[in-house]
Amino acid sequence: MTTITPSRPTVPPARAGFAHLLHAEWTKFRTVRGWVIAAGIAVLVTVLLGLFQGSHSQVAPCTTGPNGRACRYVIPTGPGGESVTDTFYFVHRPLAGDGTMTVRVTSLTEVAESSQTLQGRPVSTKPAVVPWSKAGLIITAGAGQGSAYAAVLVTGGHGTRMQWNYTGDTTGLAGRVSAASPRWLRLARAGDVITGYDSADGTSWTKIGTVTLPGLAPTVQAGLFATSPGYLQRTSQQVTSASGTAAATDTTATFDRVGLRGGWPGSSWTGTWVNGGPDSPYVTGHEAGYRQASGAFTVTGSGDIAPDVTDGVPIDVLLAGLFLALIAVLVVGAQFMTAEYRRGLIRATLAASPRRGRTLAAKAIVLGAVTFAAGLAGTAAAVLIGTPLLRASGNPVYPATALTEVRAIAGTAALVAVFAVLALAVGAILRHGAGAVTVVITAVILPYLLTAAIPVLPAGAADWVLRVTPAAGFAIRQVIPAYPQVAASYTPSNGYFPLAPWAGFAVSCAWAALALALAAYLLRRRDA
């Protein structure tokens, strides 16, 4: 008797390497012509819409002031590269070397313009409360817009504060200044280091903060200032979106007991409306100036010394094509899984690689990599080509740091990949192409549509929707940050998301991870 040895394959097929799995999934992706075309379309629409937005946007860089049009095509930037507003009335004298300046503020009152002539000239004013009107002491490196500075100041509604270089902000004493409750302010310079103090009585002083202004010139300008931003006057109270018009305001502060120590070479004070005047686009401006009588100063000013969030076109408008691209990507992502079920290919796939979780992981990696690459090609081209077009068509571009630009471009591409993986996972859960596509589009795009594009949801509800739904990730595109020390309408419809860019992105990732985990669980448990 001879025993017959059955022929066995030399390589056991049970554990194919993960690299092989990736290769198999990549082969599946690239050989379906429709999917490759869809990925190409996604890149194309992102780029084309970026070019269209760049060449067709018309954001008026000009505003009409009392003396006609004032335009700013270039937005001034502060020491940190951020866009700034830098307009205030300044009563100053030179400070050579080290020195200290002390003053008492006894009143701060604001008026808002209540009507204008046809030429935009203010004809009447009314008392107002402007929470971020400011007056106090300032040391500034130069007269140019966006110069480095440090200031200690009283505000209309946020107490005493120390602010520096536009974005820096620390709180001091609370409460509003009045004759009965005056505020003492002190600013001391020692080399590059400036320290701010405040006091309620002029004897017991509290340090608010210490800041370093690197490379501060030996002689700088220092003195009293007053400024008041336009404030949001709610014209029609609307539940779904805050709408209002910004009225120009000015503030008048009364200072006395001015005390100077150290190197003050000048003999008199000079009044300057820094970057202001009738042609300033910020304020219609009237009565800015100062009076000096028996040791007391009355300073009236209008404008702001703060980061600017209202001027300029942020580069994220160039990424509008993202939403069209997402439709193509979500359809492909869902079909990458559901097509296997429709054709019965899933049985071959799972027979070839029985560890189902690994198959799903390989699919997610291949899809994520392909859609990230497509997304990056689209967003990078849209922004890099669109930005010069935007400038060429006369739009002031909001200055963003390189890091912010990279985050908006690469983050958006990563978001496309995350949503594609979410679609894949939902496809594996539902095993039905049309169902998966509908679920993912309504989960990703509809929340954004209803909160940001056509704000039909009330503001509070909109914030919650953009915190908990997968659409939270669109925050990764936000270029202009929201500053607590600048009053503006920070709503989704104005481009401000309730979560920070990476936090919102993390919410989207969490949804994708959750769906993927559920998909892996169901894929293992269910028959294919």
Added chain:
Amino acid sequence: MRESLHAEWTKLRTLASNFWLLLAAAALTVAVSAATAAAVRCPSGGCADDPAKISLTGIYLGQAVVAVLAVLAVSGEYGTGMIRVTLTAMPRRVTVLAAKAAVLTGLVLVTGAIAAFASLLAGGFILPGHGIGPSHGYPAISAGDGPVLRAAFGSVLYLALIALLSLGAATALREAAAAIGAVLGLLYVLPIIAVFSGNATISRHLEQIAPMTAGLAIQATTRLNTLPISPWAGLGVLAAWAAGALLLGGLLLRVRDA
């Protein structure tokens, strides 16, 4: 045509998923409408909001389910190969499409009417307690009010037109996932592009031609002068989109192999 109608009715009626989709469309519409009405607050009065429009917010989500129903009515047949049986039994292809459209329209009209009625009922019940009611100077949500009737009736027609648009798109594209992607992209993404456009003229034109923003102008009952397009003209734009999609779908159905 009678036989075609009967055949399509039988096909739609005997598929359990269709019943659930219709139920989901109505339930989601009412749920989102009621949730929106519950989230709106205007304690001090003077809010420039539109009670009927708030009460019908759920249509934004309900239309997606209606679109799925309509897409699957055609793409489902392509997915299973049923379409070859259908076209063998009824060789007049345009008649098949017309029968599908008629049956689908009927079903969506009934479902939409229930959803819109229940949504307005919920809105009329919730909104006055949140400062948006007749005691604050808002028009009451009542069947006797002309603009409210237009919003309610128009929303039902809107859903039916969305179903026809989806049916046409599915007939042209055949693949279910691609068809639903195309329809939802058309509905949801065009308004986003319109808002992003930094050019007011382009933005307004996009809102006038986008099927959703134009079609849903019918829901407005106050401040009609702020709309990009007048209510009935807007619904007309959507009807043109639906007619175009059906025409394209019918043409392709005639000339292509199934």
